[in-house]
Amino acid sequence: MSIYRTLKGYSVKAIADDPDNVKEGQIWYESTEEVVKLAPKIGAWASGGNVNTARRQSAGAGTQTAGIIYGGYGPAFSNATEEYNGSSWSTQNNAPFAVYNAAGGGTQTAYVATGGDLGPSINAVTAEYDGTNWSTTNNHPAPRNGASGAGSQTALVSTGGSPSVRTTFYYNGSTWSDQSANLNTGRSENTNSSCGTQTAALLVGGETPSSTYRAEVEEWNGTSWSEQNNISAARRQVSTSGTQTAAIAYGGEVAGPAVTAVTQVYDGTSWTTVAAMATAARARGGLGDGSTSTAALASSGHNGTANIASTEEFTEAVTTRTIDLS
Numbered sequence: 001m002s003i004y005r006t007l008k009g010y011s012v013k014a015i016a017d018d019p020d021n022v023k024e025g026q027i028w029y030e031s032t033e034e035v036v037k038l039a040p041k042i043g044a045w046a047s048g049g050n051v052n053t054a055r056r057q058s059a060g061a062g063t064q065t066a067g068i069i070y071g072g073y074g075p076a077f078s079n080a081t082e083e084y085n086g087s088s089w090s091t092q093n094n095a096p097f098a099v100y101n102a103a104g105g106g107t108q109t110a111y112v113a114t115g116g117d118l119g120p121s122i123n124a125v126t127a128e129y130d131g132t133n134w135s136t137t138n139n140h141p142a143p144r145n146g147a148s149g150a151g152s153q154t155a156l157v158s159t160g161g162s163p164s165v166r167t168t169f170y171y172n173g174s175t176w177s178d179q180s181a182n183l184n185t186g187r188s189e190n191t192n193s194s195c196g197t198q199t200a201a202l203l204v205g206g207e208t209p210s211s212t213y214r215a216e217v218e219e220w221n222g223t224s225w226s227e228q229n230n231i232s233a234a235r236r237q238v239s240t241s242g243t244q245t246a247a248i249a250y251g252g253e254v255a256g257p258a259v260t261a262v263t264q265v266y267d268g269t270s271w272t273t274v275a276a277m278a279t280a281a282r283a284r285g286g287l288g289d290g291s292t293s294t295a296a297l298a299s300s301g302h303n304g305t306a307n308i309a310s311t312e313e314f315t316e317a318v319t320t321r322t323i324d325l326s
Contacts, residue, residue, distance in 0.1 A: 002320075003276075012036070014031045016030075018030065023307040028312065038323060042316065043294070043314060045263070047278070048297070048311035049087050049088035049089055049311055050078075050089070050311060051309050052082055052089055052251040052309075054074050054307040055073055055100075056072055056073055057071075057283040058299075059071055059072075059191055060240070060286050060287055061104060061105055061290055062084070062287055062293040063084070063287065064296065065086035066081050066083075066108040066109075067084035067108060067297050068111055068129070069084075069285040069296060070111075071098070071102050073100040073307075074101050075101060076098075076166065077101075077117075079095040081093060081129065084108075084299070097116075098118070099116035100238060101116045101146040102114065102123065102191065103116070103147040103149035103158045105149040105156045106151075108131060109130060112137075112151075113126070113127055114144070115143065115146075115147050115161060116144075116159065116191075117146075121143070122143035122144065122145045122162075123144075124140045124143040125140075126140055128153060137174060141176050141178060144161035144162070145163075146161045146162055146190055146191060147160050147190070148194035149287065151201070152197075153173060155172065155173070155197070156170070156171040157169070157198045158171065158219060158325050160187050160203070160325075161190070162188040162209065165183070166186035167182060168180075168181045168225070183203070184218060184227050185208070187203075187206030188207055190203065190204075192237075192238075193206060193237075193238050193286075195244075195287075196243050196244040199222030201219070202243075202247050202266070203225075204231060204247075205217075205231060205234065205236060213254065215231050215232070215235070219244055222289075230271075231258070232262065233262070234255065237282040238251060239283075239298060239301075241286050241296035241314075242293035244268065246267065246268070248265050249263070249271075250262070250264075250284070250298055251281050251282055251298060252282050253324075256281075258280075260278040260282075261282050263275060263276055263277060263314065265316070281301035281303045281304075283301050284300060285297070285298070285301070286297040286298070293316065294316040295313075295314070297314070298312045
């Protein structure tokens with residue numbers, strides 16, 4: 001009689017110790033301990049160092065070990081700039097304007113920001129940060145509040161934001177150009193809700209001018225926006241990190257309004273819910289395109305009652321686990 005495992009399956013290898021280079025999904029019998037082990041990819045949040053100024057709706061970029069946030073609200077309009085080294089935040093030179101809900105992108109030492117709410121008016125000034133100093137460049141074609149940015153200091157795409165919530169613009173390190181391409185679903189309140197590059201960006205959630213929260217997700221291919229599979233629930237002020245085909249979205253404000261700690265990862269097609277943040281919050285400083293879906297950073301934000309200073313680090317890695325056969 002034929003054995004199905006022989007015809008269609010694979011035998012579980014017996015080895016005396018764990019493999020040196022474990023791969024995701026690998027399974028083996030560890031003969032020394034006499035147990036079956038497997039290697040799933042597991043994601044989890046861990047505490048990082050607090051920001052120096054608790055705030056919400058700041059703009060962020062960089063990586064988990066070299067991040068930057070600036071601006072925000074708490075307890076007033078802020079021009080504070082802070083850098084993260086993987087364990088603690090340090091205060092740097094202030095930005096040229098105090099603003100929240102600005103759009104930006106780049107790295108810790110080559111960052112660009114534009115737009116945002118100045119209080120009495122909406123900002124159009126664009127400013128660049130070189131790791132030490134800020135300098136202003138050419139203004140955005142129109143003032144924008146709550147737009148989102150993705151890309152680098154010399155190749156940024158900015159979209160959405162009030163008062164016009166659908167338009168798309170490019171920045172080349174000096175000047176802005178209108179791409180004559182609109183979002184399918186206009187939205188605002190999306191400061192850190194974009195990730196990816198100038199020609200391969202991802203936009204998640206948001207809010208329409210009628211104060212309706214959105215679950216729509218759209219991808220930008222350098223020419224047009226296309227709708228993709230929605231996130232699990234409509235929310236605004238959600239934060240993102242990663243690329244168009246490997247992204248993570250976390251936190252935000254859902255209907256109620258109430259804040260959420262839900263975290264989802266995106267593979268370019270579908271969303272999967274993973275470990276939630278320790279603190280439910282909205283308007284956290286994300287990393288945009290500077291990081292990956294396996295190494296994200298959530299800094300400061302608003303927990304529904306007050307601004308917070310906490311930082312959380314998300315790491316997703318292949319981890320060895322023992323199977324309980326009892």
